[in-house]
Amino acid sequence: MQYSPHEIEKKWQERWEKEARYQAEDFSKKPKQYILVEFPYPSGEGLHVGHVRGYTAMDIVARKRRMEGFNVLFPIGWDAFGLPAENYAIKKGIHPSKTVEKNIANYKRQIKSLGLSFDWSREINTTDPRYYKWTQWIFLQLFKHGLAYQAEIPINWCPSCKIGLAYEEVIDGKCERCGTPVIRKEKKQWMLRITRYADRLIEDLEKVDFIEQVKTQQIEWIGRSYGTEIDFQVEGSDKIIKVFTTRPDTLFGVSAVVVAPEYPLVKELVTPDHLEEANRYIEKSKQKTEFERTKLEKEKTGVFTGSFCINPANGEKVPIWIGDYVIATYGGGAVMVVPAHDKRDYEFAKKYGLKIKEVVKGGDISKEAFVGYGILVNSGQFSGLSSQEAIEKITQWLIEEKKGRKAVHYKLRDWIFSRQHYWGEPIPIIHCEKCGAVPVPEEDLPVELPYVEKYQPTGTGESPLAAVKEWVNVKCPKCGAPAKRETDTMPNWAGSNWYFMRYCDPNNSQELADFKKLKYWLPVDWYDGGPEHITLHLLYSRFIYKFLYDIGVAPTPEPYQRRTIHGIVLAQDGRKMSKSLGNVVNPNEIIEKYGADTLRVYEMFMGPFDQAIAWNPESVNGVFKFLRKVWNLIIECKNNQKTSPDVLKKIHQLNKKVSDDIEQAKFNTAIAAFMEFVNFAQLHKKEIGKEAIERFLLLLAPFAPHLAEELWERIGHKKSIFEERWPQYNKDLIKEERITLVIQINGKVRDKIEVNRDISQEEAKKLALKQKKVQNWIDGKEIKKIIFIPGKLINFVI
């Protein structure tokens, strides 16, 4: 009987589905485990081998947890709003809902062919009105609590996609999706006040078990910095320019104040004789793309306003400039220029002939700016202090003089939540001339996306929905006057922010999810996903979840207890897989050739789980050979005999190794251990009995479920292997009685001897010194010191 994966995989997949084996049970008495993978965007290309990596890993965990006696929730769904379906519709004239339906069917078939133990009874789809009703409901709660608001702001505008982009969707000044340089455009946008949660989003990271890289990136993205806000009074006016700095110790070295071109006071600051030049400068910087403006190598430019302000520390008159290297949205849009101690300011001062005054000792300011800490000079009463002391003292003094205060600033900005696109959740707001922005009454949700013929963005900045008159024109829910629906839709993230909550109660039509169910299942115990989602998706969904916690909808302060990332699967050439490069590996092909178990085991074996790794077809074949070896071995072995003590020890060691490695997501070494055992077993076939065979299959079951089920049945079991308990290893059995003691001389390995594991130092020394090799090396020299590590080694220092 040969190993024929296709027959057995089909057989077991059908049986699992018929028996609905993997459905989670609400409120079961068993302890719960919520294992989560990022739900896929069902693209036209179909499932990627990268999906398979994360899904298989979590499937292994889910299957192990069930065998350990947990009530496991391991769900799947579809994140199906978004641009590709809309772009496809524009090109081919096929409605996005049709495309999405087709793609989902394809994904579903592919996922099922992998033998993943998802609970299909909880499948969700973000484009289903029964789902996005609650996405809209969340928006209304945000609105009612003042966390969703409209603002006329300069947004990043992609002239190709004809869409406003979130700050986060601009990469290197270019549109994340199409790569077109982004320009700035003033537009009224819906915003979410994520900044209000900035501190909690940092501090609560202590409560969770995310890998370090994820935590660091969240913290850096939020970018909290503590500093001092200093008031510079405009000369001859009562206006004040508030400047944020982390280096108040350099206050005496200020030679100018520079404000961003968008700074609110700009018009008042520019004097008539500088008006023309200043206007020209402001116009020019407006036209620059974000890419041009943020290019670091670019020369710092600016223009004098004609006005001055007063340095509060020494009363000096300081010129006010406009410069587009100052970021309008950070730190109030104004900075103090200290050329001697800041690289950018130094450059700026050199170009425009500003004074360069040293106030911190330690560098040579005739050559370059000195940005380090040092002792203060030329700083009045503060001279002689260290920078660290001066930061404290000067801030203190400013507070007393009422000319400054401590301040905290964040790089994180409020989240632009509007998209001028068709294929997204409509924002449930009605604009009334009299009442303003009025929320759609909750009982009228969902605001269904109307069917349209034309998907093209209008280019005017309005979404295609604006053209659907019968949908747009409604009565104001408050006063009944004619009013218009909001035509912007929500970004892709809106649906994926909270999807893991819906899995807990996917069919609830009364609320987002029953609180008792949420309380039973949440938080997610283990969440795995791609590295591309560890800043934005994670930050956004934590924010929304925290808000829902605050209003009593979510049961815990954090949604995810543990978060891991799986490395990308690269093409054989080490590059990213992409259609245009023609180097894409299709999981279907691998399954057709070798079966799903081989694909699963290969993807777990190919390298460390969190690292990017290149596909290697020859290794796939190696894994197939391994599984076939397993098959042949088990078929050949006698199931009715006793297992020898040697084999027993090995299988218990394997038991420990595999159990531990799965918990640490070290799947590659777990599989190496399986291979080692099989190699050993090949040589000891006669010693293998029932216990070894059964234990081996139980351990292998989460990795290669079809193979394990089939062999389990063939050795005479009636019930599924997944109804069995995960095996516990015997601590006494895995201990090695005899160990190899390494003998070192001056730290170099010179010999090895077999000894009892609990040998004493005296005994070890005696035995070691008897060895010929050791005697040759010591050869009458004096032994100065002996280092003995019990059970490991003895080291003679001569």
Added chain:
RNA sequence: GCCCUCGUGGCGGAAUUGGUAUACGCGCAACGCUUAGGACGUUGUUCCUCUUAUGAGGAUUGGAGGUUCGAAUCCUCCCGAGGGCACCA
């Protein structure tokens, strides 16, 4: 520029976290099986030197230093790769 991760045979990678470097797999080679090829099985496989062979010695974890009885692992500097942030005041 800053931050993070990493650098180990021909290749993917192990190394219980300071204690036998190169587990496991791929590839390659020899032998067995076979009409042959494939497949399968067994064995070998870091490099260098000496040795008919058994074996013996030396070197080796990107490079150079350091700490230590002992370093792939810790520290300093340098080189290289990948990722993140990027005029954040």
